[in-house]
Amino acid sequence: MNFRRLAEPAGLLYGTAAQEAVKRGWARPLAGGPAAFSFVDLIEDQTHSGFMPVADVPAGWQDVLARLVAKPASAGMPEGPQVMGILNVTPDSFSDGGQHREADRAVQAGLTQLSEGAGVLDIGGESTRPGAAVVTPEEEWQRIGPVVQGLKQQRPDAVLSIDTRNSQVMAQALAAGADVINDVSALTHDPEALPLLATKRCGVVLMHMRGTPTTMAQHAVYEDVACDVVRELGARLITAIDGGIAPERLSVDPGLGFAKNTAQNLALLRRLPLLANLGCRVVLGVSRKRMIGEITGEQDPAGRDAGTQAASVAALPLGQSVLRVHAVAGMAQALRVWQRVHTR
Structure with a gap:
């Protein structure tokens, strides 16, 4: 894979318009649909071709175009666009810290999220907000272990993702029945994480972040934030694949708010179709983040859900998107309404 060369899709079409344009050769499906793109900008390093009709893409770029078209693998999660419910078992997460510290309450909250339409639950025992206290792997597992076990007992069919950077927690969670590992460090934090996951069959989410949650703000300097994020995630994908994780197990998260300010987050949201270059399922986590507050003026994170929904649907043209909220x-x-509007 060569991520020096990227293609940025544009001119998105939906429903019968998309189908007709694809049939006539005027457009190509984006990441398996439901959207189709009719224009594309070919980017090599920092050089842009300018947007051109897809029918005019030179033969030497057809392999890049093929990555944009291919439907991503499910990566350990249910097929189709999904809502991923956030279940923080922490005292200090920025939005809901302390609400689910008792295992029974956390299990009940997870069951409620499943009944409300979550296709995946993402369970975390360590806050990654700036200034959060360091948690040992032992303490992290003490927080989330009873929740994973309780949910699997009551809903064996539930798809559970574990939000952790630590291989010890990964191993214990997978032994308890977890289906996906969601690592905000993209397997850079713990040198044992990649070798461990290479021996497993779970899905793996690689999130983009520079530095650590403590230092990331000083790394929010980009030449082109969208292209830089795609290329840096691409490098992590290559490392994961070379380390023994099958490509169909991998998904990516652009890491909104991690080493990115509000302007950079917005630039990424506008250009999310660029992520199709990676050929992976996209997980988008914008829920209640500071950028929503800065745009809307809402100071209380719990009051930012409408803004979260508006921002999250930007990922739905990518077809297999997972919206983490x-x-x-x-x-x-919101997902059901978007699908009805855009797929008929």
């Missing part, structure tokens, strides 16, 4: 019911409703 605190408030599942509203996001599930």
Whole structure:
């Protein structure tokens, strides 16, 4: 894979317009649909071709175009666009810290999210907000272990993702029945994480972040934030694949708010179709983040759910997108409406 060369899709079409344009050769499906793109900008290093009709793409770029078209693998999660419910079992997460510290309450909250339409639950025992206290792997597992076990006992069919950077926690969670590992460090934090996951069959989410949650703000300097994020995630994908993780197990998260300010987050959201160059399922986590507050003026994170839904649907043209949110019911409703509008 050569991520020096990227293609940026544009001119998105939906429904019968997309189908007709694809049939006539005027457009190509984006990441398996439902959207199709009719224009594309060919980017090599920092050189742009300018947007051209897809029918005019030179033969030497057809392999790059093919990555944009291919439907991503499910990566350990249910097929189709999904809502991923956030279940933080922490005292200090920025939005819901302390709400689910007792295992029974956390299990009940997870069951509620499943009933509201979550296709995946993402369980975390360590806050990654700036200034959060360091948690040992032992303490992290003490927080989330009973929740994973309780949910699997009551809902064996539930798809559970574990938000962790630590291989010890990964191993214990997978032994307890977890299906996906979601690592905000993209397997850079713990040198044992990649060798461990290479021996497993779970899905793996690689998130983009520079530095650590403590230092990331000083790394928010980009030449082109969208292209830089795609290329840096591409490098992590190559490392993971070379380390023994099958490509169909991998998904990516652009890491909104991690080493990115509000302007950079917005630039990424506008250009999310660029992520199709990676050929992976996309997980988008914008829920209740500071950027929503800065745009809307809403100071209380719990009051940012409508803004979260508006931002999250930007990922849906990528087809197999996973929308990671605190408030599942509203996001599930927004997803159903978006699908009805854009797929008929």
